[in-house]
Amino acid sequence: MRSEEYWAKRMEAQNEAQLEKGEAYIRKERAEYDKAMARIKRDTESWYARLAKNNSVSMAEARKLLSASELKEFRWSLDEYREAIIKHGGDPKWRKAIENARARIHLTKLDEQKIRMRHEIELLAAKRVKGTTDTMSDIYKDGYYRAIYEVQRGNGRGVPPAQLDKRQIDRVLAKPWAPDGSNFSARIWLDRTKLFAELETSLEQHIIRGEQLPTVIKDFSDKMGVSMRTAETDPHGVCLFQWAVPSGRIPGVWCRAVQVRGHNGPSHIRTV
Numbered sequence: 001m002r003s004e005e006y007w008a009k010r011m012e013a014q015n016e017a018q019l020e021k022g023e024a025y026i027r028k029e030r031a032e033y034d035k036a037m038a039r040i041k042r043d044t045e046s047w048y049a050r051l052a053k054n055n056s057v058s059m060a061e062a063r064k065l066l067s068a069s070e071l072k073e074f075r076w077s078l079d080e081y082r083e084a085i086i087k088h089g090g091d092p093k094w095r096k097a098i099e100n101a102r103a104r105i106h107l108t109k110l111d112e113q114k115i116r117m118r119h120e121i122e123l124l125a126a127k128r129v130k131g132t133t134d135t136m137s138d139i140y141k142d143g144y145y146r147a148i149y150e151v152q153r154g155n156g157r158g159v160p161p162a163q164l165d166k167r168q169i170d171r172v173l174a175k176p177w178a179p180d181g182s183n184f185s186a187r188i189w190l191d192r193t194k195l196f197a198e199l200e201t202s203l204e205q206h207i208i209r210g211e212q213l214p215t216v217i218k219d220f221s222d223k224m225g226v227s228m229r230t231a232e233t234d235p236h237g238v239c240l241f242q243w244a245v246p247s248g249r250i251p252g253v254w255c256r257a258v259q260v261r262g263h264n265g266p267s268h269i270r271t272v
Helices: 004-051 068-087 092-103 109-155 166-173 184-209 213-236
Strands: none
Touching: 004 109, 004 213, 068 092, 068 109, 092 109, 109 166, 109 184, 184 213
16 A cells, blocks of 8 residues: 555655646636727727817717617617627627617717726636637546556556546536626626726726826736636636545545635736
């Protein structure tokens, strides 16, 4: 029988291998945040260019209705948004909201900008849910089979392991982990709602105060940065997954959570 120290070292080596996968996903997630912010910046710059006078937009101007030609062009964008949400498995409620917006006869210029911003946040959330789910599923499966292999290798005997199926993995990923009882996907959708509410309020406040475009963009970037840092520390920093090996199978080793190393990246999103 191998010593407890042996098992601890082997499991620690596995932890490091799985951490690398988690960190690779965090890098990918950061890139998605940067892309979303770049599109929000582009849309906001275009919107200000159309509406601004003396480098700021008045609320009176923002509340004007889109012209027939502007509404027609915006509907093309809405069609693209709907297809993107379907493709990336976005929230069905947002898809319905897009369809309702497309059917409306009157939309204000402020409505247009809010919808453009919300779509980027909705799309980002959909990609985060899929990316996090795929990454955790891979880590869970790989950790499960590698741990069993190590046990059999250490004991000098091996038998075919019980196969994991999708339902087992889905049950693990759906398990509540946060203090408020939410799971990974629920937390992402909650963050989505919070982030858009902040951007929406921020846009209206900047318009009321007559803020110029650079101030608006910086504020959006800062809020996106806070959301990104939260995304890095919630599902990854708290508990990425639990080992799928019953504690009785490995002497002295219990199911443990993998903690992703701390990150000290920038607290804002790149806007260029």
